[in-house]
Amino acid sequence: AQTVTQSQPEMSVQEAETVTLSCTYDTSESDYYLFWYKQPPSRQMILVIRQEAYKQQNATENRFSVNFQKAAKSFSLKISDSQLGDAAMYFCAYSKNDMRFGAGTRLTVKP
Amino acid sequence: NAGVTQTPKFQVLKTGQSMTLQCAQDMNHNSMYWYRQDPGMGLRLIYYSASEGTTDKGEVPNGYNVSRLNKREFSLRLESAAPSQTSVYFCASRGSYNEQFFGPGTRLTVL
Secondary structure, three states, X not given: OOEEEOOOOEEEEEOOOOEEEOOEEEOOOOOOEEEEEXXXXXXXXXXXXXXXXXXXXXXXXXXXXXXXXXXXXXXXXXXXXXXXXXXXXXXXXXXXXXEEEXXXXXXXXXX | XXXXXXXXXXXXXXXXXXXXXXXXXXXXXXXXXXXXXOOOOOEEEEEEEOOOOOOEEOOOOOOEEEEEOOOOEEEEEEOOOOHHHOEEEEEEEEOOOOOEEEOOOEEEEEO
């Protein structure tokens, strides 16, 4: 079974600084998708970024970028120029047919 | 375009009572999902429906039933609620790149 591990239960970053959230996963598949979702206190799950496993190029979305290491089964999220609104729970997810989530990392942004 | 909608937003049940959580999407997606979110555990898949007329068990199906009423609607039923089913429930539908779009969630408390 596919598993997703987020080893950092909590992270903290100073406003305007950069932070990296870690994620590893386990799979025997070669073709799959990886995602980062943000969950603010409102509870709404918001898609941050998506990576297709067959693409070597790392995905970027404005201040958000990933470091995808397929052989190492690692998928980290980098947030640049952190803003107060980035404070939330962040979930890493793996998807082939369904979707499996990590336990989440709570990010605090200090002003 | 409302995306994914869920009703109700909050519910309190007594042990042994039954209820149905409703979910609808207006994005013409084939696949729909039900998750539960417990503290420190991320989201876990209860049931999913790959297409109208089909349903399959996820990681934690015990105590739940589902109905894919049509392409838009996917309901989750608790026949005899137990305190262990106290959780936040999310419905989602899957887009073209395996990304999932989530409803706002239902907070269920079973006393």
